[in-house]
Amino acid sequence: MMMVMCRSNLACGFVVASSAGVIYDWALTFGQEIELVWRQQWSLMTLLYLSVRYFGIVFVVINIMYNAPTISMTDTVSLIVSIIQNWINVVATVIIGVIMVVRLRAVYRGSRKVMIFLIITFLAVIIIYCVFAVIATSHLSGEELILSCTYRCYVVFEEGHSTLMYTVTWILITAWEVVAVCLTAWVAVKHFRELRRRSGRDVVEDSLAVLMESHVAYFASFVAASCLELGYLSPAFSTPHPNSLGPPIYAGVASIFSLMQLFVLGPRLILCIREHYARVEAESYAATGMSSIVFQERVHVQTSNSV
Secondary structure, eight states, rough: OOOOOOOOOHHHHHHHHEEEEEEEHHHHHHHHHHHIIIIOOOOOOHHHHHHHHHHHHHHHHHHHHHTTTTTTHHOOOOHHHHHHHHHHHHHHHHHHHHHHHHHHHHTTTHHHHHHHHHHHHHHHHHHHHHHHHHHHTTEEEEEEEEETTTTOOOOHETTTTTHHHHHHHHHHHHHHHHHHHHHHHHHHHHHHHHHHHHOOHHHHHHHHHHHHHHHHHHHHHHHHHHHHHHGSSSSSHHHTTTTTHHHHHHHHHHHHHHHHIIIHHHHHHHHHHHHHHHHHHHHHHHHHHHHHHHHHHHHHHHHHOOO
């Protein structure tokens, strides 16, 4: 979502914290990324994963430079950087939406009715979202403040239509996420009821469990970030007071949740599933190898007895 940006010492601290979280997660999962993404056959999900992952890296690097008090920027440069950040946010949101559609298509085994519903709903939400993003970008302006030797640049809307656009955008994105999580929960409950009648666990049940865990974690972070983003509708952000610490702290906390949702849990929607199937494949190979050893031992025993 389009948000108000500010540069200050306090904001820089939150930016460094949130950016460090994104970079740390990338470093933590880089080995898995090499094995499960780069060395695998390329597909749409590969492109989606790499896009959202490395858009996140670019975003946090720009974010650190933008909010660092020691780096001086003119109004024009600050405005351009803010526009780039907002559109990375928009593109990342669209990519994660596509990931959700692909996951739900796989879960519903390519059901035509479900796909038509998902595509129509997703396109309607994203088209309106992008139109509002274009309108919001065209009405952004930068303002400079120099207080107590601290340079601050606020990027704000020039006209008073931001509240309506922001509210509609928030409702649309929230509605889409609720639809996605409900569809995932429905098919998971349906499968679990069917599998309860059988003995033991299988790959489908485990896959659905992994899918639900990742989706619930993502949705929980989305709810937290979405609720915090409602605070941007407060007059404290539309007319920020230069000496007020409340808005920078609130914006910093909201940015942490937003970055974790988009650029940490977003890529993990793909990575966790690939990790699960890689583990299942490895266990299958191990079981096949053990069966082969047992078979060879039995053949050897039978041959020895016959001799």
